[in-house]
Amino acid sequence: MSSSAAGYAAITAAATATTVISSTIEVTSTLTVAAQAANTASATAAAAGQETVHVVQVGGSNGTTIFSPNNVIAAAGDLVQFQFNAKNHSVVQSTFDQPCVPIQNVMPNKTDAFFSGFMANNHTFGKAGVQLVYTIRVKDTKPIWFYCSQAKHCQSGMVGAINAAASGNKTVQAFAALAAGAAVNLSPGENPAAAAASSAVASLGGASSIATATAAVSGVAGATGGGATAASTSGPPLQSVNAAPGRFADAARSGMAGIAYAVIAAFFML
Structure with missing residues (x-):
């Protein structure tokens, strides 16, 4: 043989x-x-x-x-x-x-x-x-x-x-x-939407791509490959994960200004 x-x-x-x-x-x-x-x-x-x-x-x-x-x-x-x-x-x-x-x-x-x-x-x-x-x-x-x-x-x-x-x-x-x-x-048997989201996260990386991928899975309109651009009519805008945190002095000044405005407003209401 x-x-x-x-x-x-x-x-x-x-x-x-x-x-x-x-x-x-x-x-x-x-x-x-x-x-x-x-x-x-x-x-x-x-x-x-x-x-x-x-x-x-x-x-x-x-x-x-x-x-x-x-x-x-x-x-x-x-x-x-x-x-x-x-x-x-x-x-x-x-x-x-x-x-x-x-x-x-x-x-x-x-x-x-x-x-x-x-x-x-x-x-x-x-x-x-x-x-x-x-x-x-x-x-x-x-x-x-x-x-x-x-x-x-x-x-x-x-x-x-x-x-x-x-x-x-x-x-x-x-x-x-x-x-x-x-x-x-x-x-x-793999879910195409989930696979697309996973692919977006893997290829783009970072917080913006994660938000984009999440939008793609949930069907949010307006999401693009360039980042999380889906429009929202409710709720405050989210701070970017990679944004630099404010200094304590800046926060303190913002807080004192808020108190001063509140005192003035209360005075005129009396």
Whole structure:
């Protein structure tokens, strides 16, 4: 048996369950296998009846946020196996037009979308050892788009595709360009408004962005990315957190002036 066939046999032996779903993808359970069992770009079984496994590395050396390769050309029936390296990444299916957003957020009737969950591990890229993997089966040759939903990984270019065109309007490069401008990076089930607020706080920082984020979550009109500008018709204006505190002498003078005005007002009322 060839080394490729042996690698696939090891993967098959390690599988604990297989779930077949209705339309585009068949998802096999998350496995733990020896990386050396199948660590080639395309592990192709030699014997009749065995399958082609396309391997995608999730995360690169030194924690780089990449899928490698970022576009897999697979035939119907092929397996695509995502092998997770150090840090904490995920694989989420999306549409081309809305990268960084789970496909079921855009297509509510999409019941067969895939999501690996977050795969925190210490496996070193390119080294032998135990590695977490997540495998899907391709049912046809239509393009499939995916991304990592950790932090800003999607916006930073951690996106990929299966059967994306090499040219035209819907290439993996065009997909990455759209992802770079995405407002949020969501995992399935995550609240978009809360994610947008968290993103605003993380990217802008400071009291003004926190107020802006709070306004975004609660639907307050007038909040902008430049700070807390939502208008309010009731209550006194709030002091900025980073405003310099007044000196004691200034406060004392203000207090004495207030007392003097009160005495004068009381005199004229008598």
